[in-house]
Amino acid sequence: MGTTEGPRRITMTPAARRVLEAAGRLFYERGIHAVGVDLIAAEAGVTKKTLYDRFGAKEQLVVEYLADRDERWRAFLAERLDPARPARERILAVFDASHAWSVRHGSKGCSMVNAHAEIDDPSHPAHPIIVGQKRWMLGLFTELAQEAGAGRLAGTLMLLHEGALVAHGLKIFADPIGHAREQARALLAQVS
Incomplete structure (x- = not known):
């Protein structure tokens, strides 16, 4: 995630x-900036004091949100990448x-891309999670x-994937992820 230690994490009660x-x-x-701790506490059925006792600050809550989302995505993806299948598959x-993730977990596109639109300061504790997730991809x-x-297609495949996630969130045209998949398949077919 950009550093050897990564951001500080908390134990979940x-x-x-x-x-x-x-x-x-x-x-x-x-959006991260649009949501205040009062609303979060009310939605969670806890007091603001409990929220601050557990997380210390909204910044740490953002770290936990993004780290949790990243961990869940990686696990979700790992379940679908059978190492016995050929690499192209x-x-x-x-x-x-x-x-499948977008159908199940959200229609607003990639949470990391969305967070980066709000958090582009490298000194923010959540920034390494955002950048680290994309480096991992x-x-x-x-x-x-x-x-x-x-191998020469790696960056192009990444761009197809990320562009599809953004287009999905913007709802500009139908099934951008499926379209990107077909473009990736066509590119791979051109490589002998």
């Missing part, structure tokens, strides 16, 4: 978990997983593309 679930839903639906499975595409004998 049941109350902290409720706060995180409420914050995650609200941050994704409305696993590349396309990344797009399939993104489509590029590393995944690089590894898979190299296994598929198409």
